[in-house]
Amino acid sequence: MLGLMNNRKLVKFLSVAVSLIFIAGVAALAYTQMSSTMPDGSGSDSNVAYVNYNEVLTQNNPLMKNAEQQFNEYQAQLKKEYEPKLANADDQTKAQLQHEMAAKLQQKQVQLMSAVQKQVADAAKSVANLKGIDIVVSQDAVLYGGQDITKQVITKMDKEAGKSAQASQNSGSASGN
DSSP states (O other), rough: HHHHHHHHHHHHHHHHHHHHHHHHHHHHHHHHHHHHHHHOOOOOOEEEEOOHHHHHSSSSOOOHHHHHHHHHHHHHHHHHHHHHHHTTHHHHHHHHHHHHHHHHHHHHHHHHHHHHHHHHHHHHHHHHHHOOEEEEEEEEOOOSOOOOOOOHHHHHHHHHHHHHHHHHHHHHHHHHO
């Protein structure tokens, strides 16, 4: 019986020792993970970045200017198309035509903005890949930390817009020959 009692004490002692070692290991792992992923504002260790979409889309962005120009041209085209129909229509038909025109304008706006948002996302992805960043979110979603890559995204988009403008000029001058 005394031998069994000693074994119980030994088992209990070993169980407590293993538990303490396990808890110390988990705590050490948690500490190292927190210290390597907690953004300190320097951005050197952070794998999370953010983009201020408002700044990207309002910095005299050529993509936005182009989208606005396309929208205005489409709006003028629709106006020319619908003016004759509206001139000779009764009130109910006018309301229906205006609703139809507004729906087409809204659809065009969604199409143009989707294209712009895709280009912003592509630029952000490109910058993130270059910097070794795993996650990019909108600045609105960030409470604390992360790297601000807004300026780099704007620069990337400006370069891409310059390439697109140059390519369209080259194709325009090539077709003009």
